[in-house]
Amino acid sequence: MPADLQVEEPPRRLNGFTGTAGARESHVWDRAFGPWDLYFGLVWAATAAFVLGADFPGLSYRLPAAALLALLIPWYAWAGRPLLLKDPGAEPGPALRYLGVTLALFLPAAFLVGETRLITFALAPHCFMLLPVRRAIGAMAVVALLPVAGWAVLWRPAGHIVFINAVSSFVTFAFSSFFGAWIIRIIEQSQERASLIAELDASREEVARLSAAQGAHAERERMSREIHDTLAQGFTSLLMLVQAVQSELDADPEQARRHLELMAATARQNLSEARALVAGGAPADLDAGSLPDAVRRLAARQVPPAEVSVTGEVRPLAAALEVVALRSCQESLSNAAKHAGAGARCSVSLAYGGGELTVTVRDTGHGFDPAAPAAGYGLRGLRARAAEVGGTAAIEAAPQTGTTVTVTLPTTPLPTTL
Numbered sequence: 564m565p566a567d568l569q570v571e572e573p574p575r576r577l578n579g580f581t582g583t584a585g586a587r588e589s590h591v592w593d594r595a596f597g598p599w600d601l602y603f604g605l606v607w608a609a610t611a612a613f614v615l616g617a618d619f620p621g622l623s624y625r626l627p628a629a630a631l632l633a634l635l636i637p638w639y640a641w642a643g644r645p646l647l648l649k650d651p652g653a654e655p656g657p658a659l660r661y662l663g664v665t666l667a668l669f670l671p672a673a674f675l676v677g678e679t680r681l682i683t684f685a686l687a688p689h690c691f692m693l694l695p696v697r698r699a700i701g702a703m704a705v706v707a708l709l710p711v712a713g714w715a716v717l718w719r720p721a722g723h724i725v726f727i728n729a730v731s732s733f734v735t736f737a738f739s740s741f742f743g744a745w746i747i748r749i750i751e752q753s754q755e756r757a758s759l760i761a762e763l764d765a766s767r768e769e770v771a772r773l774s775a776a777q778g779a780h781a782e783r784e785r786m787s788r789e790i791h792d793t794l795a796q797g798f799t800s801l802l803m804l805v806q807a808v809q810s811e812l813d814a815d816p817e818q819a820r821r822h823l824e825l826m827a828a829t830a831r832q833n834l835s836e837a838r839a840l841v842a843g844g845a846p847a848d849l850d851a852g853s854l855p856d857a858v859r860r861l862a863a864r865q866v867p868p869a870e871v872s873v874t875g876e877v878r879p880l881a882a883a884l885e886v887v888a889l890r891s892c893q894e895s896l897s898n899a900a901k902h903a904g905a906g907a908r909c910s911v912s913l914a915y916g917g918g919e920l921t922v923t924v925r926d927t928g929h930g931f932d933p934a935a936p937a938a939g940y941g942l943r944g945l946r947a948r949a950a951e952v953g954g955t956a957a958i959e960a961a962p963q964t965g966t967t968v969t970v971t972l973p974t975t976p977l978p979t980t981l
Contacts, residue, residue, distance in 0.1 A: 596648060599688070603639060606685035607632065613678035620676065620718070628672035628679055635668055635682075647692055658693035662702060665689070673710030674717050677728065680710050683735055691743040699747075700740045707736035788890070788944045797833035799897060801826055803866065829864060846889055853877065854885045855913055858892050862911055865896050869924075870908075875915030884972050887948045888913070888922050891956070894945050895924035895968040903928020903966070915974075922970040930960045945970070 614629050642661045665686065673679040683706050690702040711732045715725045804826045811819035836846060848857035855873045862869035880888075892911055899909050907928035914921040942958060945968070949956040954972035 596644075599647070600644070602688075603685045606682055607635065610679060610682040610685075613681055614672075614676045617676055617678050624675045628676040631668045631672040632679065632682065635665065638664060638668065643689065647689065655694065655698075662690065662693065666705060669706070670710060670713065674713035677710075677714050680707075680732065680735075683707055683710075683739075687739040687743060691747055696744050696747055699743060703736055703739050703743070707732050707739065784947070788948060794833055794837060797829055797836065799901065800829050800864065800866075801833075803900065804829065807866070825864065825866075832864070846886060849882075849885055849889060854880070854888055857885075857889050858911055858913060861889070861892055861896065862909075865900065865909060867908065869896060870910040871913075872910070873913045873915075875913075877915055880920065880974050881952075883952055884920065884974060887952050887954065887972060888920060888970065890948055891922050891945055891968070891970040892924060894942075898942075898968075899924070899926040899928060899966070902931070907965075918974060920972045920974050922972070924968045925965065927965045930962050930964045930966050932962060933958055933960050 611629055611632055614625055614632065617625060638661075642657075643665070646657055646661055669679070669682065669686065686706050687703060690699040690706065693699075694702060708729075711725075711728050714720075714728070720728075804822050808819045808822045808826070811822065832848075846857070848860050855871070855877055859871050862871045896909055896911070899907060903909070903926040907926050909924065909926045912921075912923040912925075914923070942956075946956045949970050949972065952972060954970060957969045957971075958966065959969070960966040
């Protein structure tokens with residue numbers, strides 16, 4: 564095999580569109596090859612009729628030419644059609660053999676009878692289907708121009724007849740080459756577009772998959788924060804109350820009874836929070852009134868109870884903002900109960916400003932070093948909650964000086980109902 568055959572680009576064929584990975588449906592010429600069979604058969608039949616009905620040369624020449632044309636039918640059915648239906652890929656050997664035998668049958672017949680050249684219109688598509696564009700144009704030059712030369716050398720017709728036939732052959736060659744190359748270029752662009760569409764579909768599927776994964780991750784994060792800020796803290800309070808009751812049963816039964824009542828209230832609150840969490844509704848404290856009322860109920864469950872102060876004009880805010888404010892108070896008070904130490908006092912401040920709500924929770928406990936690595940989830944979740952609604956969370960603390968948590972949330976007044 565010549566070296567150039569090994570490196571030249573694979574053939575671009577009319578039915579090569581099926582090779583495009585990911586194409587959502589085959590092209591029209593892939594769904595049915597019958598029209599090409601019909602086209603080849605009609606052109607062959609017309610050529611055979613012109614050859615047998617020609618006035619020149621004699622019948623003894625026209626019959627061998629028709630016989631050579633007749634051999635093209637089984638050769639096409641046995642070798643050509645199966646080759647046209649599959650992609651020859653980077654091995655053009657079978658395509659060259661098919662076209663070589665076809666020319667060996669066609670050229671002698673074309674030398675004998677000029678009308679044989681009509682079948683050029685059926686052979687041209689095969690050249691462009693099976694060969695790269697440059698080789699297909701070269702093959703078309705042989706198919707269109709060589710028969711005229713051979714016919715003129717064999718029969719020595721008048722000059723003007725040779726000229727007319729040569730011009731006709733050249734026009735056939737130019738027409739076939741131009742439109743063949745043009746159609747192949749259109750098919751190549753269609754293949755490229757099909758590849759881009761397939762890549763776009765794959766990208767959309769990947770984006771949808773990643774979006775679903777991101778949504779699931781965000782939902783897990785939200786549920787983690789909700790559980791941490793409600794149920795987990797409620798259970799922590801219950802454990803602390805149980806420890807207090809155990810130490811008070813003998814020494815101070817009245818205080819133990821009060822703590823038992825607080826345990827029952829905390830358990831009921833936890834149950835309400837669990838139901839609200841399952842239903843996807845607002846926290847139970849917010850269902851019963853305004854944000855300041857919810858904060859006061861929350862502070863009353865603290866041991867010892869936290870002080871609450873409210874400044875500014877109290878007004879309804881967006882539900883998401885009130886949930887973040889309440890959860891921030893819950894997280895801060897829970898951290899104070901767990902880490903501030905016995906006897907530490909807490910205070911909560913709600914400051915309604917013109918365009919923001921400031922929630923401040925202070926305790927007089929042990930404090931901590933904010934620069935030290937934190938293994939817990941609470942402060943990280945608190946900052947994440949505030950950031951989700953465009954707010955900020957700041958923690959000021961130092962060892963033995965207590966802790967102050969300040970959450971600032973931008974507010975947008977709710978529209979009034981007329």
